[in-house]
Amino acid sequence: MRDVAGRSAVPVDVDIDLPGRPPAQVEAAAYFVVCEALANVVRHSGAGRAAVHGRAVPGGLVLEIRDDGAGGADPAAGTGLLGITDRLAVIDGTLSLRSPAGGPTVLRVEIPCPHFA
Numbered sequence: 542m543r544d545v546a547g548r549s550a551v552p553v554d555v556d557i558d559l560p561g562r563p564p565a566q567v568e569a570a571a572y573f574v575v576c577e578a579l580a581n582v583v584r585h586s587g588a589g590r591a592a593v594h595g596r597a598v599p600g601g602l603v604l605e606i607r608d609d610g611a612g613g614a615d616p617a618a619g620t621g622l623l624g625i626t627d628r629l630a631v632i633d634g635t636l637s638l639r640s641p642a643g644g645p646t647v648l649r650v651e652i653p654c655p656h657f658a
């Protein structure tokens with residue numbers, strides 16, 4: 542994720558602090574989410590900055606990807622956000638999206654991972 546963030550055309554602050562590596566399918570889904578979210582930031586948001594925040598919580602992990610762009614992200618208007626939801630559903634993860642007109646946009650992802658933390 543730091544690698545992907547480092548190559549982003551929009552600067553990304555990465556703050557991920559986890560007690561270890563989650564199981565492979567959780568890690569893969571989380572990576573997919575961050576890639577898609579940061580692609581959206583570059584393509585759609587007009588943001589000057591973005592941030593990725595990741596923490597373990599009881600029973601799983603939470604990721605937030607935010608940008609200070611124009612807002613208005615709409616899962617019905619494309620395929621990427623729906624793809625994230627589908628990908629997460631396989632591992633009982635959830636996406637919640639806040640993206641009011643004028644911004645900011647915040648994607649919050651929760652992935653259950655009982656024995657992780």
Ligand SMILES: Nc1ncnc2c1ncn2[C@@H]1O[C@H](COP(=O)(O)OP(=O)(O)O)[C@@H](O)[C@H]1O
Nearest residue numbers: 581585586612613614615618619620621622646
């Ligand atoms: N971070 C964002 N900021 C502003 N608008 C966004 C953002 N992410 C997505 N959008 C809007 O929501 C739509 C749907 O996004 P997505 O499902 O990823 O489809 P796609 O990227 O293929 O267009 C985009 O077309 C864009 O209009």
Ligand SMILES: [Mg+2]
Nearest residue numbers: 581619621622
């Ligand atoms: Mg997209």
